[in-house]
Structures are given as structure tokens and as C-alpha cells.
Amino acid sequence: MTELQMKEQVLRMSGVDPLKCMRCGKCSGTCPSYDEMEYHPHEFVYMVEKGQISKLMASDSIYKCLSCMACVERCPRGVEPGKLVEAIRLLAVRRQGANHLKPDDIPALLDEDLPQQAIVTAFRKYTK
Amino acid sequence: MKVSYYPGCTLKTKAKELDKYGRRAAEALGITLEEIENWQCCGGAFTSASDEIATKLSSVRALAEARDKGQDLITLCSACHNVIKRTNDAMANNADFSMKANNYMKLDTPYTGETKVIHYLEMLRDTVGFDELAKKVVNPLKGKKIAAYYGCLLLRPGKVMAMDNPENPRIIEDFIKAIGAEPVIYPYRNECCGGYITLEDKTIAAKKSNKVLHSAAVAGAEMVITACPLCLYNLQKNGTEDLPVVYFTELLAEALGVKED
Ligand code: SF4
Ligand code: SF4
Ligand code: SF4
Ligand code: SF4
Numbered sequence: 001m002t003e004l005q006m007k008e009q010v011l012r013m014s015g016v017d018p019l020k021c022m023r024c025g026k027c028s029g030t031c032p033s034y035d036e037m038e039y040h041p042h043e044f045v046y047m048v049e050k051g052q053i054s055k056l057m058a059s060d061s062i063y064k065c066l067s068c069m070a071c072v073e074r075c076p077r078g079v080e081p082g083k084l085v086e087a088i089r090l091l092a093v094r095r096q097g098a099n100h101l102k103p104d105d106i107p108a109l110l111d112e113d114l115p116q117q118a119i120v121t122a123f124r125k126y127t128k
Numbered sequence: 129m130k131v132s133y134y135p136g137c138t139l140k141t142k143a144k145e146l147d148k149y150g151r152r153a154a155e156a157l158g159i160t161l162e163e164i165e166n167w168q169c170c171g172g173a174f175t176s177a178s179d180e181i182a183t184k185l186s187s188v189r190a191l192a193e194a195r196d197k198g199q200d201l202i203t204l205c206s207a208c209h210n211v212i213k214r215t216n217d218a219m220a221n222n223a224d225f226s227m228k229a230n231n232y233m234k235l236d237t238p239y240t241g242e243t244k245v246i247h248y249l250e251m252l253r254d255t256v257g258f259d260e261l262a263k264k265v266v267n268p269l270k271g272k273k274i275a276a277y278y279g280c281l282l283l284r285p286g287k288v289m290a291m292d293n294p295e296n297p298r299i300i301e302d303f304i305k306a307i308g309a310e311p312v313i314y315p316y317r318n319e320c321c322g323g324y325i326t327l328e329d330k331t332i333a334a335k336k337s338n339k340v341l342h343s344a345a346v347a348g349a350e351m352v353i354t355a356c357p358l359c360l361y362n363l364q365k366n367g368t369e370d371l372p373v374v375y376f377t378e379l380l381a382e383a384l385g386v387k388e389d
Pocket of ligand 2: 027030031032033034041064065066067068069070071072081082085
């Protein structure tokens with residue numbers, strides 16, 4: 001896929017219109033994972049607009065988003081940056097052999113109190 | 129009164145108390161939670177991408193079953209509630225997704241979002257009523273300072289979840305008052321604990337969880353309550369603040385005098 005095709009795919013999957021963004025930075029200001037991310041929510045919006053999808057796909061930032069939807073709730077323009085992060089992460093893990101979490105990784109991560117919810121959610125987010 | 133009930137996988141395993149006390153308390157309030165048959169795990173996370181179909185079908189199945197019984201669907205785990213409610217919204221409002229899901233499912237009657245998805249807390253507020261609940265309390269938790277932890281899944285996205293004001297909620301605080309205790313308001317009550325990141329990087333989950341706990345402790349809380357097994361895990365296991373975290377149903381059962389066997 002070309003960058004342009006990937007951009008169109010991301011826009012279609014997420015339903016986001018990056019042109020609505022006024023670059024206020026509120027999404028990044030409220031993001032609980034801000035310190036962990038190379039690219040922050042407002043940069044996702046800008047870079048998608050510019051068609052820089054493969055750069056975002058290659059960044060660990062897509063695995064640091066908590067899907068907490070704070071940026072979606074608090075964006076004054078209704079841009080919903082978290083949905084872009086989710087669409088780009090999906091594009092990344094849908095590639096053959098690109099799962100970010102593998103079933104073999106799980107036993108080492110378990111402890112007696114870990115709820116099943118954590119495991120199934122992580123699989124939803126990190127694998128295809 | 130009977131309602132359909134979706135317990136979810138975690139309430140059958142690591143979060144049995146959330147379920148057990150929830151059922152007991154509902155009975156004491158005159159409501160029978162009828163577990164729907166053959167439910168399957170919702171997957172814990174709603175995928176907002178509109179081209180994801182198969183991952184949402186277990187929720188559609190549960191929704192259609194409640195519809196066929198003519199009942200509301202009650203959820204208790206915050207994550208199940210988020211997934212099922214958002215799937216229901218997509219079935220009602222996204223014609224393309226709804227058509228594809230129905231093509232897969234081949235139900236006798238196509239499902240188009242008819243079921244009302246109600247979180248247990250909403251059932252307490254809207255069906256029972258907090259005033260009525262207060263009248264049925266036999267062991268009021270007098271003087272106990274309790275911090276409500278909403279986390280992210282109960283409230284967001286606010287347009288779809290529509291439980292309460294997503295930036296200034298009060299439903300759990302009103303619940304705390306109804307059982308005779310004192311709610312503590314603190315800034316991080318609707319900020320994320322880190323969720324599933326605990327599997328990716330425990331230090332992030334610890335940072336997020338401690339922010340929440342510290343915020344509650346500074347505001348004077350003696351205890352934190354939640355509806356989410358993963359919030360409970362993160363706050364207790366990844367957090368280091370010495371503050372007990374319990375399921376709200378446990379306090380409800382205690383207040384109604386049905387906690388012990
Ligand atoms: S909060 Fe909304 S408008 Fe502001 S930078 Fe983020 S996406 Fe753009
Ligand atoms: S959804 Fe992701 S990007 Fe948005 S605020 Fe939450 S963690 Fe940050
Ligand atoms: S949210 Fe969780 S606990 Fe609830 S069924 Fe789904 S995965 Fe399982
Ligand atoms: S587990 Fe954390 S991430 Fe999940 S609802 Fe609870 S607050 Fe949000």
C-alpha cells in the first residue's frame with residue numbers, strides 16, 4: 001500500500017477528519033500516556049493529515065495508548081485522536097507475523113490476581 | 129422483577145465477589161438477575177475501527193438474546209458494559225456495520241440495537257432509586273470516607289455511554305450516600321489506571337495507579353470503590369499506596385445486610 005492508500009484506509013476505519021483539528025494540544029495535555037509516547041495524540045492527527053502513516057506504524061507509541069478515550073472526550077473540536085491511534089495500531093498488527101503480543105509470552109506475565117479481562121483486552125489491542 | 133444479566137468472563141473467575149454480592153444485593157432489592165444462556169466473552173475492549181466485525185459478534189449475540197426475552201440487559205463489569213453498550217450503539221446507528229453483523233449472525237429476527245443496556249449502578253439509580261435504596265439499608269456505613277473510582281470505561285465516550293456527566297459524574301457518589309457513607313471527591317476519579325498496559329509495561333501501570341490512589345488519599349479517603357476488575361487489580365497490585373480497594377457491590381451487600389452467607 002502507498003502512504004496515500006494507507007491514509008485513506010485510516011480515515012475510513014476511524015471516521016476521523018484531521019482537518020477539523022485546530023492544534024490546541026489539549027488531547028496531548030490530557031493523555032495519561034504522554035510521557036511514554038514518541039508521537040503524542042495531536043501529532044498523530046497532524047501526521048495522518050500529512051500522510052505519514054508508516055512512521056506512526058513503526059513507532060512504539062501505538063502500543064502505549066491506553067484507549068482511555070480522554071483525548072476523544074476532551075477535544076474541543078470533536079476530532080477523536082484516540083480513534084486514529086487505534087486504526088494505525090490495527091493496520092500494524094494486521095500484517096502477517098506482526099502481532100505485538102504472542103500467546104507464548106503470556107505465562108511469564110501471569111500472577112495469581114491478574115484478571116482475565118487484562119489478557120483478553122491486551123490480545124484485542126495488540127494482536128490480530 | 130426479572131432482567132437479563134451478562135456477567136462476563138472475569139466475574140466467573142478472578143472477580144467472583146463482584147458477581148456474588150451483586151446478585152445477592154439485587155435479590156434483596158427485588159430484582160432477579162437472569163444470566164443469559166451461552167454468553168461468550170465480549171473481548172474486554174471495543175474496537176472503534178468500523179471495519180472490525182467479527183470481534184463484536186459475541187456482544188451482538190448477547191444483545192439479541194435479551195431482546196428475544198423482552199428484557200433489559202444488565203452489566204456489572206465496567207469493561208463489558210463499555211463493549212456491549214458501544215456495540216449496541218453501532219448496531220443502531222451504523223447501517224453498514226449492522227448489515228454485515230446481521231449477515232454473519234443469521235438471526236431469526238435481525239438485530240438493530242433494540243435492547244437497553246443498563247449498568248448495575250444505573251439500575252440502582254433509575255430502577256430502584258437511591259432514595260428507596262437508602263430506606264432498605266440496615267447497616268449504614270456511617271462516617272466511612274469513600275472515594276469513587278470511575279476510571280475510563282464507565283463514562284467514555286460520553287456521547288455513547290451516557291451514564292452521567294463524563295467530566296463531573298455523581299452516580300457513584302450518590303450511591304455512597306445512599307449506603308450511609310461519605311463520598312470523597314478527588315481530581316483523578318475519572319482518569320485511567322493504565323488498564324491492559326500492565327501486560328506491556330508494569331511501570332506505566334504503577335505510575336498511573338499511584339496517581340489515582342495518591343489523589344484519593346490526599347483528599348482524605350479511607351477506601352476506594354470500583355466496578356472494574358482491572359481497575360481493582362491495577363490499584364491494588366501495581367499501586368503502592370496503602371488504601372483498600374473494593375468492589376461497590378461488596379459494600380452494597382454489607383449495607384443491605386446480605387453479605388454473609
Ligand atoms: S484536542 Fe483536538 S483540536 Fe486540539 S490538538 Fe488535539 S485533536 Fe486537535
Ligand atoms: S486514548 Fe490513547 S492517546 Fe487518547 S488520551 Fe487515552 S492513552 Fe492518550
Ligand atoms: S469485559 Fe471482561 S470480563 Fe467482561 S466479558 Fe468481557 S473480557 Fe470478560
Ligand atoms: S481498568 Fe483502568 S483502564 Fe480500565 S476502566 Fe479501569 S480505569 Fe480504565
